[in-house]
Amino acid sequence: MTKALVIGNWKMNLDYVEAVHLTRQVATLLASRPVERVEVVLAPPFVDLRSVTSVLEAEHASIGVAAQHVSDRDNGAFTGEVSVAMLKRLGVASVIVGHSERRTMYHMDDAIVASTVRAVLRGGLAAVLCVGEDLATREAGEHDAFVSEQLTRALAGLEEAAQRVTVAYEPIWAIGTGKTATAAEIQAMMVTIRTRLAALGLGASRVLYGGSVNADNAAEIVTEGDVDGFLVGGASLKTEPFGAIVHACNDCYAERR
Numbered sequence: 001m002t003k004a005l006v007i008g009n010w011k012m013n014l015d016y017v018e019a020v021h022l023t024r025q026v027a028t029l030l031a032s033r034p035v036e037r038v039e040v041v042l043a044p045p046f047v048d049l050r051s052v053t054s055v056l057e058a059e060h061a062s063i064g065v066a067a068q069h070v071s072d073r074d075n076g077a078f079t080g081e082v083s084v085a086m087l088k089r090l091g092v093a094s095v096i097v098g099h100s101e102r103r104t105m106y107h108m109d110d111a112i113v114a115s116t117v118r119a120v121l122r123g124g125l126a127a128v129l130c131v132g133e134d135l136a137t138r139e140a141g142e143h144d145a146f147v148s149e150q151l152t153r154a155l156a157g158l159e160e161a162a163q164r165v166t167v168a169y170e171p172i173w174a175i176g177t178g179k180t181a182t183a184a185e186i187q188a189m190m191v192t193i194r195t196r197l198a199a200l201g202l203g204a205s206r207v208l209y210g211g212s213v214n215a216d217n218a219a220e221i222v223t224e225g226d227v228d229g230f231l232v233g234g235a236s237l238k239t240e241p242f243g244a245i246v247h248a249c250n251d252c253y254a255e256r257r
């Protein structure tokens with residue numbers, strides 16, 4: 001059975017002491033009300049990864065850990081960077097690649113996104129590729145073509161790693177703004193993304209939605225938006241809202257493939 005996937009992207013929030021606290025709380029909540037249809041993953045800042053994996057191991061929690069970014073290089077003189085092998089050694093199973101905040105603020109262009117996805121897959125980890133248009137592109141009616149092109153540039157030729165590729169659709173105008181895309185807008189984009197993924201030989205990949213997801217809108221987006229889960233930002237920083245999103249996804253997700 002394909003499970004839905006809910007990832008909490010903490011972004012640049014929570015030091016390692018706070019990370020330990022939140023991880024324990026999330027593990028306790030999910031132990032008291034386990035989910036069968038959802039895979040839950042936490043994506044803390046690099047410096048918290050070791051603490052988070054240790055807590056999850058100690059609690060025997062079936063919660064995965066992702067990194068928010070990684071270098072596309074294997075090792076060497078790349079000051080400030082972290083490699084896939086380093087993450088793997090820490091028990092990290094997946095990496096978010098090409099988040100719009102990295103694309104817009106840190107010059108991560110399509111070529112670097114593509115080489116980073118390849119580095120992640122080559123290293124044996126799973127990649128969560130972020131795509132999504134800005135407001136001007138949506139208002140010009142070019143969002144479908146834009147996102148399709150982002151997918152092709154990042155994922156062409158990766159059929160063999162299909163099981164380890166997830167796509168997260170995050171319209172930039174919906175991130176951190178409280179303005180969620182409507183279920184109909186999301187559903188239409190899911191068709192576009194799945195069509196392109198199928199053409200790329202990646203039809204089995206899960207497709208998530210991200211952008212102002214919260215405890216109140218999660219159920220509707222899963223049901224009507226036709227998504228395979230969420231990439232959650234702000235609402236993943238507190239136990240209750242994150243737990244509510246996970247449980248809404250568990251209650252509403254109907255396996256479709």
Ligand code: 13P
Binds near residue numbers: 176177233
């Ligand atoms: P928000 O949920 O805070 O809008 O962030 C979404 C996001 O960027 C997750 O990666």
